[in-house]
Amino acid sequence: MGATALDLKLNREVGFYTSKVGRKALVAVTGAVLFLYLVAHLIGNLQILAGPERINAYAHLLHSQPALLWAARLVLLTAVGLHALATVQLWFENRAARPIRYQRPDTVQATLASRTMIVSGPLIAVFVVYHILHFTTGTVHPKFVELSVYNNVVTGFQVLAASGFYILIMALIGLHLYHGLWSMFQSLGLNHPRYTPLIKRAAAVLAVAIAGGNIFIPVAVLAGIIRPV
Numbered sequence: 001m002g003a004t005a006l007d008l009k010l011n012r013e014v015g016f017y018t019s020k021v022g023r024k025a026l027v028a029v030t031g032a033v034l035f036l037y038l039v040a041h042l043i044g045n046l047q048i049l050a051g052p053e054r055i056n057a058y059a060h061l062l063h064s065q066p067a068l069l070w071a072a073r074l075v076l077l078t079a080v081g082l083h084a085l086a087t088v089q090l091w092f093e094n095r096a097a098r099p100i101r102y103q104r105p106d107t108v109q110a111t112l113a114s115r116t117m118i119v120s121g122p123l124i125a126v127f128v129v130y131h132i133l134h135f136t137t138g139t140v141h142p143k144f145v146e147l148s149v150y151n152n153v154v155t156g157f158q159v160l161a162a163s164g165f166y167i168l169i170m171a172l173i174g175l176h177l178y179h180g181l182w183s184m185f186q187s188l189g190l191n192h193p194r195y196t197p198l199i200k201r202a203a204a205v206l207a208v209a210i211a212g213g214n215i216f217i218p219v220a221v222l223a224g225i226i227r228p229v
């Protein structure tokens with residue numbers, strides 16, 4: 001590729017990112033990647049209901065492919081970084097474009113979910129750091145046993161404060177997903193007034209399924225449905 005063609009290509013790519021539409025699309029696409037991870041992770045987590053052999057075998061399988069595992073981690077980390085960077089930039093731009101604060105911040109369209117996005121996002125990021133120290137490295141888990149996922153999850157959730165924190169964050173993730181999922185369609189221009197209510201309903205169902213599925217695990221441990229072995 002010649003220097004001019006390369007310049008043009010770079011300009012187009014930089015221009016895409018610096019445009020508001022481009023950044024919104026980036027938030028939508030990286031959000032979709034993170035959502036798909038959450039679906040896959042929930043399916044993995046629910047294997048705990050099939051007993052220790054099943055979920056421990058699943059963890060062994062993931063860890064037996066280090067190259068693949070690190071590739072997935074790299075994709076996730078990039079998605080989280082770009083999602084956060086573009087969102088925060090958009091948030092500051094929107095604020096700057098509106099120097100006089102609205103008298104009533106809870107204006108017509110603003111739902112609890114949309115108003116809390118900028119807070120729920122960083123809180124979820126803090127949770128992920130804690131979660132990795134809890135279940136991946138075991139740094140903050142007093143009864144952690146390497147690759148013994150079943151017991152790590154059960155003994156981890158037997159601690160009421162830890163379970164309570166997870167449940168709270170999962171509810172927040174549900175709220176974040178609900179708003180994120182339906183606004184993703186708007187950002188990508190895949191919206192039509194006729195379909196918006198349907199998209200919102202589908203987003204609500206998916207958000208409740210992800211949050212509810214994850215909340216079920218600490219609740220089941222505390223209720224003695226999932227027991228230590």
Ligand code: HEM
Binds near residue numbers: 062128132
């Ligand atoms: C009840 C809910 C959840 C349970 C039981 C759970 C369980 C686990 C376990 C056991 C691991 C360690 C896997 C291993 O090292 O073999 C893990 C890793 C992880 N989880 Fe979760 N998780 C839950 C919710 C979440 C949520 C909501 C998120 C994201 C917002 C999340 C993101 C992650 C990430 C990023 C890792 C690190 C993966 C890696 O090793 O690279 N988890 N989870």
